[in-house]
């Protein structure tokens with residue numbers, strides 16, 4: 001009888017029973033709220049992601065914690081807001097490992113619960129200390145903070161070098177052709193996007209005019225490592241192959257895979273078979289390539305009969321941008337497509353478009369299909385996964401991660417966040433959402449340009465602005481003057497979050 005009662009209790013509290021499903025985080029790069037079919041897009045077919053959404057839970061208030069890549073990824077893994085650690089803005093090619101060994105991360109927590117852990121794809125959180133040793137052991141890196149395996153694009157593909165890091169080493173590096181990376185040219189004859197502009201396959205609009213690889217100018221300089229270099233067009237295929245192999249080898253134990261796609265970041269250079277698939281140019285074609293990747297992962301899970309034992313979280317690292325430094329048709333071919341959906345701003349911005357992004361959870365047979373308006377954020381995944389796997393969070397870890405697991409699983413009555421903080425790249429500008437209200441703080445005037453509309457609009461009207469999202473999703477009418485008390489209260493709350501060391505109780 002006692003036993004029966006216990007079993008009943010377990011059945012009623014699935015969240016506390018440490019089910020230990022496999023976990024896959026699929027993170028897109030620069031994918032906006034309005035870029036997918038299931039979020040209303042018409043111009044880029046995304047049947048696989050639409051299916052994921054139809055069979056899972058599609059969030060209308062899912063957020064990345066920051067409006068650029070490095071800080072969102074930092075807080076995804078550490079569960080701590082990036083602005084709390086200086087130097088966590090967009091990382092340069094020779095940047096050091098930003099997450100120090102010994103830091104508890106999503107990966108180290110799941111490893112404690114017996115998970116095999118891997119990150120495959122874009123890293124952009126630095127390698128080495130004080131800088132990467134490209135020809136030697138590349139550590140510290142993911143393996144020193146909880147991952148058993150990594151296969152990485154070290155930074156972003158618009159930054160050098162175009163090589164893969166396999167655990168601690170550059171794959172296929174020929175010691176007779178060492179890899180050299182710097183932020184200055186090796187000599188005055190080194191061909192660059194400026195000196196050899198006419199030879200480029202894709203011209204640049206700003207930056208991206210240093211070393212040329214595969215006919216595309218990059219940020220930063222490098223020489224050597226020729227046997228190790230990849231073709232931009234092959235990134236998606238390579239990462240899917242690596243992921244499938246890794247999943248297949250671990251199908252009998254719980255695993256955690258962080259699949260970190262480079263789509264749809266610049267330089268947008270999808271595989272030839274996706275080029276021309278949309279009317280949006282390479283930006284749209286890269287969305288189709290990303291959708292293909294998601295479909296391949298789902299196929300693998302289904303083939304290995306893991307679909308009912310795997311939680312997928314699909315998200316983006318920041319909102320959309322059209323011209324991010326290359327001439328790839330994104331601006332000219334936009335037509336009526338709205339990358340940020342109904343929101344203003346995009347990548348770099350603390351307006352909703354910068355961080356409110358596609359967010360879908362899927363777990364066949366466990367998550368009831370539907371749409372959720374609960375507020376959830378990438379910073380919350382660490383604490384939520386720890387809860388799912390039954391690992392206790394040490395008090396000094398994951399300082400801002402909130403366990404929103406019941407909301408992620410769509411349990412009835414489950415609540416997401418009451419208070420959500422958004423940061424830009426370096427933590428100069430912040431957003432704060434509380435229910436339907438949104439406070440915007442612009443310390444660095446002009447830093448958050450609404451780059452996804454053809455019309456240029458700067459957000460920087462003043463230091464603080466207050467918006468009511470239910471009737472002003474586009475944050476166009478500042479109601480701060482009409483709501484002085486609310487404005488004061490939200491400024492106080494924002495200050496408290498920024499100046500305190502943590503928000504997790």
Ligand code: NG6
Pocket residue numbers: 029030068069070090124156158206207208219265266318324325
């Ligand atoms: C910016 C780059 C931009 C992109 C971004 C990082 C210039 C002018 N702009 O500095 O192209 O690389 O950094 O993007 O160089 S992120 O998604 O990885 O954060």
Ligand code: CA
Pocket residue numbers: 029030068069265317318
């Ligand atoms: Ca990004």
